[in-house]
Amino acid sequence: MTTLLYDASFDGLFTAIFEVFEYRYKDVEIVSRERFRQENIFAEIHEVVTQTDKSERVLKKLEQNLRKQGIHKLLKVFFSEDPELEKVILSAVKQSVKNPEENILENYADTDIMKISKICKSVDRESHRMTAFVRFEKMQDDIFFAKIDPDFNVLPLIRKHFSDRYQDQKWMIFDLRRNYGLLYDLETSDFFYPEEKLEIKNYQEKFHDDEKNYQTLWQRYFTKTNIVERKNLKLHVQHVPKRYWKYLTEKW
Numbered sequence: 001m002t003t004l005l006y007d008a009s010f011d012g013l014f015t016a017i018f019e020v021f022e023y024r025y026k027d028v029e030i031v032s033r034e035r036f037r038q039e040n041i042f043a044e045i046h047e048v049v050t051q052t053d054k055s056e057r058v059l060k061k062l063e064q065n066l067r068k069q070g071i072h073k074l075l076k077v078f079f080s081e082d083p084e085l086e087k088v089i090l091s092a093v094k095q096s097v098k099n100p101e102e103n104i105l106e107n108y109a110d111t112d113i114m115k116i117s118k119i120c121k122s123v124d125r126e127s128h129r130m131t132a133f134v135r136f137e138k139m140q141d142d143i144f145f146a147k148i149d150p151d152f153n154v155l156p157l158i159r160k161h162f163s164d165r166y167q168d169q170k171w172m173i174f175d176l177r178r179n180y181g182l183l184y185d186l187e188t189s190d191f192f193y194p195e196e197k198l199e200i201k202n203y204q205e206k207f208h209d210d211e212k213n214y215q216t217l218w219q220r221y222f223t224k225t226n227i228v229e230r231k232n233l234k235l236h237v238q239h240v241p242k243r244y245w246k247y248l249t250e251k252w
Contacts, residue, residue, distance in 0.1 A: 001027050006048040008032035010078055013086060014055035016048040017093050030086040058093065065096045070105050076123040077116055079153040088112045088119075127154045131161050133244045136171060137215075138208040144171040147200060147247060155182055155191075163189045174198065215249050222250035 002025045006012035016030045023046075063071055074092065077085050091112035095104040108114050136144035144166075148155070155175050159182055162173065166184065174181035180193045245251040 001029065001042075002044045002046055003036070004028065004030045004046045004048050005033050005036055006030060007050055008034055009050060010075065011052050011055040012048060012050040013078065013089065014058045015050050015052075016086075017090055018051075018054040018058050019046070019048060020090065021097075022054075028090075030090060032086075035083075062093065062096055065100050066103060066105060070096075070103065073105060073116060073120050076120045076157065079157060080119045080123050081153055082119055084115070085119075088115050092116060123152050123154060123157070126150050126152050127157045129241075129244065130154055130158050133240070133248060134162075134173065135247055135249050137249075138211045140206050140208055142170060142208070144169055145203075146171070146173045147176055148173060149176045149247075153178060155180070159189055174200075176200070218249050 004016045004019065004025075006016045012032075013030065019025075020028055020030070025046075059071060062074075066073075074089055077089055082088075091110075092104060095107070095110070095113075104110075105113060105116065108117060130148060130150055134146045134148060136146045139145050153175070155173065155178075158173075162171070162182070163184060167186075170183075170185055172181055172183045176198075179197050180191060181198075182189055183192055240248075
């Protein structure tokens with residue numbers, strides 16, 4: 001068994017995949033350095049140095065076979081943080097190279113391809129919910145701030161949605177679980193990575209003077225428009241799972 005260790009980046013993963021073919025490894029696994037635990041003392045370790053030219057060569061070949069939609073599906077698998085993401089992506093690449101005339105991502109009889117399909121559906125669902133349930137709060141510096149804690153690393157996938165929709169105001173979305181965020185400054189939206197874990201306790205003290213009024217008005221509207229006789233908590237939880245409630249102003 002040969003274990004390829006990479007830096008947990010998308011380019012790093014596809015550099016590793018390139019080197020699987022380059023060095024003709026047969027019995028192989030790809031693992032990010034941060035998740036690596038050496039259980040087999042006889043395994044050969046291969047350190048992968050990320051090289052964008054190698055990564056781009058693999059992606060260019062895949063785009064010919066699977067088109068951009070196929071690449072986007074593999075990107076979703078990567079952002080899913082699934083423990084087997086490297087395994088199923090490598091499997092898909094191998095199948096695509098072996099069958100260049102086929103869209104192997106539609107071969108649901110294959111267990112790895114079926115898993116890719118299931119992961120993509122889950123990531124799509126989470127991305128959609130993030131675009132629906134994100135709540136911005138106006139801060140003293142006139143930046144609209146939102147905190148999220150998604151099951152998957154979907155912030156890169158929802159970047160375009162928020163960049164297109166909120167072009168006239170500064171905003172920030174921060175992923176509490178992964179400790180990084182997205183900041184839009186009226187011109188560009190860029191990711192930022194704090195060196196230390198960002199603490200947001202008592203962040204309400206930095207609210208803009210108008211924010212509490214906005215929240216009170218919204219909560220009052222939500223209460224007044226709620227028809228008690230038509231309350232269906234089971235259906236409500238189905239559409240708005242409870243794990244999102246802590247970030248919804250109307251649920252406080």
